[in-house]
Amino acid sequence: MQNKDRSLRKKAYEEIKKYQEVVDSDPYRLDYHLMPPVGLMNDPNGLIHWKGEFHVFFQWMPFKTGHGAKFWGHYSSRDLIHWTWQPIALTPSEWYEQNGCYSGSAVNHEGKLNVFYTGNVKNDKGERETYQCLAVSEDGIHFEKKGVVIHLPEGYSAHFRDPKVWKHQDKWYMIIGAQTKEQLGCAVLYTSDDLMGWELKGEISSSKEHDYLGYMWECPDLFHLDDIDVFMFSPQGLGSQGIHYNNVHQSGYVIGELDYDRAVLHHGPFCELDRGFEFYAPQTTLDDEGRRILIGWMGVPDQDEEKQPTRAYKWIHNMTIPRELRVKKGKIRQSPVKELKKMRRNLFQKKDLKVNDESLHLSELDGAVMEVFLKFGDADAFNRFEIDLFDYAKVIYQNETKVLTLERKNVDNKSIESRSCQISKLETLQLFIDHSSIEVFVNEGEEVFTARIFPDKKNASIHFSASGSVTFDLWKWDLTGYTYQTSEKAMREANKNP
Incomplete structure (x- = not known):
């Protein structure tokens, strides 16, 4: 043949x-x-x-x-x-x-x-x-x-x-x-x-x-x-x-x-x-x-x-x-x-960031291709922590139930859907974002969320919000890509x- x-x-x-x-x-x-x-x-x-x-x-x-x-x-x-x-x-x-x-x-x-x-x-x-x-x-x-x-x-x-x-x-x-x-x-x-x-x-x-x-x-x-x-x-x-x-x-x-x-x-x-x-x-x-x-x-x-x-x-x-x-x-x-670290460029770092019953936007996190790492302080000092990604997807942690949720708009943009897991404590979040995908590593890989996302390309902003007081260290890198x-x-x- x-x-x-x-x-x-x-x-x-x-x-x-x-x-x-x-x-x-x-x-x-x-x-x-x-x-x-x-x-x-x-x-x-x-x-x-x-x-x-x-x-x-x-x-x-x-x-x-x-x-x-x-x-x-x-x-x-x-x-x-x-x-x-x-x-x-x-x-x-x-x-x-x-x-x-x-x-x-x-x-x-x-x-x-x-x-x-x-x-x-x-x-x-x-x-x-x-x-x-x-x-x-x-x-x-x-x-x-x-x-x-x-x-x-x-x-x-x-x-x-x-x-x-x-x-x-x-x-x-x-x-x-x-x-x-x-x-x-x-x-x-x-x-x-x-x-x-x-x-x-x-x-x-x-x-x-x-x-x-x-x-x-x-x-x-x-x-x-x-x-x-x-x-x-x-x-x-x-x-x-x-x-x-x-x-x-x-x-x-x-x-x-x-x-x-x-x-x-x-x-x-x-x-x-x-x-x-x-x-x-x-x-x-x-x-x-x-x-x-x-x-x-x-x-x-x-x-x-x-x-x-x-x-x-x-x-x-x-x-x-x-x-x-x-x-x-x-x-x-x-x-x-570890090889993916070679793609990192333009480190932005903030220590002891606080979100207290309010929304926080950092312009340094605007963009569509990046790695973001968060390390939390006392994770029992707040009720809810939320990361809003481009007004399309959200990472949400509920402290009372110890449930972490990835929420997004369905690909037809008509409904909200979610996936969740239970963890004992929120320690770290590592996000890999790439135009139309996100991979979230929870507590250094204890749990992982993988998803496609299709946000409006005009909205490249990330916002943090909380119910209660949340303190965390943040590292962000632009990624050069393959x-x-x-x-x-x-x-x-x-x-x-x-």
Whole structure:
């Protein structure tokens, strides 16, 4: 299918050229988040630190701002700030992937980059077929497809996808998100000696163990961190429970220990990974420093995607900033990677700022691209603290209930919606603001809120207000943003004829 692959690549590159000026003219285009050059971006795929470079592949639909037969787009970086757009990694050119090269992962084996992904097929009757596939690269850029390595086993629906592969001791393991014939979400474990032949070990966990945790588990990731095993996944079909599970689909984790011999994960309760509006399908990798790095999709499937204003500019969705993970007191902590500090410019600092039953506006905080850090004094001396962001979103802390809330206008600007979490005490807030996104790190990553925001660009003001007396120290930096370039290989490929 080399001709079909070349044809698909050519059409995708033509789409980039056709709409580049339109995409670039969008005032909501971001400065320091990975975005599609055109079309729709969703799940991060194949996140890996390989031969000194970070590789971020991603689900990509270049021909529209809706879902369809996905490609794998590809960015790379040595420092998580300077990014290179690489040639398209995968196109849905083969029979076993003709309706999309769906999500997957990457590993290093014998110096080669091996990517595993789900081939999605709709047959002549409109029925879904699913295949777990392998492609191999010697340079991290060009991939040779090896075909199907796992077919759908008995007992599961065709919602069987998103393979994550890792090595433990002398064996390879793969975890796949799945749905049973009874429409219950679960995760299954395979093992292999050579990455080609795979043996099904069994279900390591399922919705039944959690007194129902959704009808499908997507994007599984299992890793060892701070002496425990973390199983991260995105369950679909959870109903809201108070301040929990308020997005259409959720992402979270359980902590425990995987019994590799018996294929059983002994674990605690499910915890949401992010409390905001747009966060889904996170994926992690281990870098050469031993850090566990996470990147998530700043979007949620089936959740107001058709209302996003960027669609008028021929693109939609983006990734989160890279985050380092740790486990503290049995809970995941997320911190912005240290490399992002290199983007800081023009420090503005104020000590012992006081807000006492009044509103405070600092002109130094006007702008659309910044990092703001607040460190609070006696957090019990006030009833309510509020940060109004551009008259569009608010961060609100209620001291009596210990509830922190991110509130915003819905993307149609007609209603107010909110997401909340409970904390023991408000100590710090760290805000990353980027034209049309916000990421709020609470108490140095104890909780995180991720969201898209689409304020009137004429209103670039931040206001603080309080009920009672609030004292805090403030640091603010302008952020220079990512540096992008297109690799010579990508430029040559874009100019080729099919």
